[in-house]
Amino acid sequence: MADNLTKEQRSKTMAKIKSKWTKQERTVHLCLNKKKIKHKMHPKIKGSPDLIIPEKKMAVFLHGCFWHSCKRCFVEPKSNRKYWINKINGNKKRDSKNKKVLVKNGWEVAVIWEHQIKRNLDKACCRLTK
Ligand SMILES: [Zn+2]
Structure with a gap:
């Protein structure tokens, strides 16, 4: 991951972030901070988005490609197929x-x-500020 923080700054920043966050949440949170985009992670609002950008009244979901069956990357699991498909359909609903x-x-x-996060984090985050 490309960023300008030193190792020490970085670990300090990371320590402040709750450990139960997913890797994607941490990554996007740090990127938005770096861009000075005001946001709130895990807001307590109806619809439970992963984060919001209040100024833009924008709600953002961070979707795992497997868990939300991304059209681009999703590959059906070979074992326990029924179980996973059920679970993923539940997520999508x-x-x-x-x-x-x-x-x-x-x-x-x-x-x-x-x-999108893996391929181009900057671009993914910039989309939120248009
Ligand atoms: Zn994908």
Whole structure:
């Protein structure tokens, strides 16, 4: 990961972040901080987005490519197929329900996929500030 922090600064920054966050959440959070984009992780609002950018009234979901069956990367698991498909379908149902609630309440909804974070974090984060 490219950033300008020294190792020490970096570990200090990381220590402040709750350890239960996912790697994607930490990565995006740090990138938004670096760009000085005001945001709030895990806001307690209906639709439970992963983060919000209050100034833009934008709600953002960070989706794992497997867990939310990304059209680009998803590969069906070979074992326990039924179990996983069920679980993933449940996730997708919840996703669209959450999105509807947010839109209804006046939020713009954006999704950042895992592969976008891996491929070009800067670009993925910049999309949120347009
Ligand atoms: Zn993907």
